Amino acid sequence: MTETTQFVSPENNFGQEQTSEAVNLVTEKNSGSERVIVITSGKGGVGKTTTTANLGMSIARLGYRVALIDADIGLRNLDLLLGLENRVLYTAMDIVEGQCRLDQALIRDKRWKNLALLAISKTRQKYNVTRKNMQNLINSVKELGFQFILIDCPAGIDVGFVNAIAPAEEAVIVTTPEITAIRDADRVAGLLEANGIYNVKLIVNRVRPDMIQKNDMMSVRDVQEMLGIPLLGAIPEDTNVIISTNKGEPLVLNKKLTLSGIAFENAARRLIGKQDYFIDLTSPQKGMFQKLQEFFLGEE
Ligand code: ADP
Numbered sequence: 030m031t032e033t034t035q036f037v038s039p040e041n042n043f044g045q046e047q048t049s050e051a052v053n054l055v056t057e058k059n060s061g062s063e064r065v066i067v068i069t070s071g072k073g074g075v076g077k078t079t080t081t082a083n084l085g086m087s088i089a090r091l092g093y094r095v096a097l098i099d100a101d102i103g104l105r106n107l108d109l110l111l112g113l114e115n116r117v118l119y120t121a122m123d124i125v126e127g128q129c130r131l132d133q134a135l136i137r138d139k140r141w142k143n144l145a146l147l148a149i150s151k152t153r154q155k156y157n158v159t160r161k162n163m164q165n166l167i168n169s170v171k172e173l174g175f176q177f178i179l180i181d182c183p184a185g186i187d188v189g190f191v192n193a194i195a196p197a198e199e200a201v202i203v204t205t206p207e208i209t210a211i212r213d214a215d216r217v218a219g220l221l222e223a224n225g226i227y228n229v230k231l232i233v234n235r236v237r238p239d240m241i242q243k244n245d246m247m248s249v250r251d252v253q254e255m256l257g258i259p260l261l262g263a264i265p266e267d268t269n270v271i272i273s274t275n276k277g278e279p280l281v282l283n284k285k286l287t288l289s290g291i292a293f294e295n296a297a298r299r300l301i302g303k304q305d306y307f308i309d310l311t312s313p314q315k316g317m318f319q320k321l322q323e324f325f326l327g328e329e
């Protein structure tokens with residue numbers, strides 16, 4: 030069945046409407062169905078952190094308790110994207126070393142109290158987390174009642190990657206429509222499978238319809254078929270992504286809808302298992318906007 034959204038006007042007031050529901054759900058106990066999802070890619074700079082922040086914020090706004098784990102050691106850019114950089118006092122390393130408790134290292138989002146962030150380490154020098162540490166940590170986060178735990182994975186396939194995927198039961202692979210990124214995504218898909226993670230979904234980021242039309246970029250379908258991974262979402266190239274990064278406010282919080290924001294929001298809905306999601310955008314920009322919307326969202 031198709032669900033029609035509230036997004037009938039370009040004003041996104043979805044956030045405000047959800048507040049009471051979010052608060053209610055926060056008090057509910059977990060039923061053992063927590064989902065631990067690693068956001069990974071192989072190649073750096075393709076949009077893992079952007080995806081983690083936006084999926085996390087969307088799922089939180091739908092009323093779930095969400096913990097975002099920044100496992101990208103050294104860069105810690107998830108806190109910047111969320112505007113929480115000044116609040117990171119403790120990291121998981123401090124918990125492992127007995128310097129603080131988990132609840133002291135978990136930072137609550139200013140806007141959505143059911144969204145929290147945990148950084149693994151501030152510097153590469155101070156990183157001696159083991160797979161077992163990661164597993165224990167995630168188990169403790171689960172015990173606090175978080176329903177979705179999204180792990181922002183570092184690039185590459187070395188120790189940071191191995192630790193980040195250790196506690197995960199599911200994965201979202203992010204790629205751009207470029208052959209180098211796709212090759213790395215394919216390698217990562219193989220590694221995930223070898224580690225028993227079979228529930229894997231794909232985000233194709235930085236898609237440019239104008240370039241696809243001129244045959245200068247691979248289509249989303251081509252990328253998806255090359256990798257053979259079910260598509261969770263296609264996100265357009267959009268300068269608003271960079272603006273929102275600088276502001277420390279994930280796109281999905283924008284009052285004025287952007288196509289990339291809608292695309293992330295829809296990906297989040299698919300991830301939580303809502304039925305495919307139809308957007309009725311009867312806005313003045315209908316023509317161009319709808320065309321793009323059909324391109325990114327319409328054909329599934
Ligand atoms: P990763 O975590 O994989 O290294 P990031 O999420 O940090 O990647 O993104 C890398 C850069 O690309 C950032 O500057 C980000 O703002 C930019 N970026 C990501 N997705 C998009 C997009 N859809 N459109 C435009 N810029 C993007």
Ligand code: MG
Pocket residue numbers: 077078079101106
């Ligand atoms: Mg990153």
